[in-house]
Amino acid sequence: MGSLEFRLPDLGEGLTEAEIVRWLVAVGDVVAVDQPVVEVETAKALVEVPCPYGGVVTARFGEEGSELPVGSPLLTVAVGPADGPSVEGSSGDDSSGNVLVGYGTGAPATRRRRIKPVAAPVTSAPVTSAPVRVAPVREPAPVQAVRDVGPVPVISPLVRRLARENALDLRELTGSGPEGLILRSDVEQAIRRPEAEQTVRRPDPSRIPLRGVRGAVADKLSRSRREIPDATCWVDADATELMAARAAMNAAASPKISVLALLARICTAALARYPELNSTVDMEAREIVRLPAVHLGFAAQTERGLVVPVVRDAGGRTTESLNEEFARLTEAARSGSLTPADLTGGTFTLNNYGVFGVDGSTPIINHPEAAMLGVGRIVTKPWVHGGELAVRQVVQLSLTFDHRVCDGGTAGGFLRHVADCVEQPAVLLRGL
Known part of the structure; x- marks a missing residue:
């Protein structure tokens, strides 16, 4: 029986390190090919790392809460000869060749069973090729008895x-x-x-x-403030008709359409009219790069901090399609299962800070994007409607934009079109 060392693989997206959040296996466990063995947190997401080898875990490297650079040893696995008896759940060659974080071969996780490694102390030192014999399944030792070795449960x-x-x-x-x-x-x-x-x-x-998601957010916001000369304009809008249209939609069919999905559809329609705001700035080439597709990010608050999942090709989606994708990404954000691909590539961000009970904000642009639409809470207020004072549902909209890509006229035109669609949803029909 030989021993193979599994190292922290290349995480992609320019990431060079990860924090160990939770070990999923212990020394002495039998693991299958591509079975997740450790949960790590990168600057992009919380992911499970699959091991490309099948065999017996003989050593682990790194405590929970510690950071490891890419290429550092994670664990060692004792594997048997190709013609010998295989470990439960492993393949014939005891390796899948798969080393990408968060992307397994699709094989289901197998049931683990404990074995007793011979002459293999429970330390971080690698184990030699001493033989390992399978022992009968035993009840786990009381937690207090193992507090001095390994992470506290x-x-x-x-x-x-x-x-x-x-x-x-x-x-x-x-x-x-x-x-x-x-x-x-x-x-x-x-x-x-x-x-x-x-x-x-x-x-x-x-x-x-400042590490993990919080560290990545700090770096990105600091860079945005250093590089982007931003400005903000805002307007109050009567959202009564929009809320009535939403109520009619939800009464006619399920699932219910969210306010965020309606605002996203309005936002993509406005970006089609004002493509200057769906762009980025290349200062080295001294060029404004207009982007052909709208990949709409939206700010989501989680227990791990602020994340911005991205809805791909939002400009070509219907309101129902946007609603479904918002629901999927929001659930993934709350469960910590967003992938790096879910968090990158945005071209414009929609920030619904009204969920925090505030009316207005001047958010920081999500670098390297050129603009962000902010939406405050929808609140009942006195409003002049049809020449008379009435009680209406009012929302404050704000646009923070990169002044290098456009001037106030373009920014104001975009925001006014968004407000017009909020006040009269039928305005959208002219462009459909």
């Missing part, structure tokens, strides 16, 4: 991050979950404990590493 990576941000040593806690599993309530209780009773050391000031 917690219910989710968010709990581990909460403890790290508050300088709390998880090994000093007794979990209240099954078999000593540490729950979020256990960590929160330890943080609230009086200073005389708790083991938390509260550094002052607190330092939170």
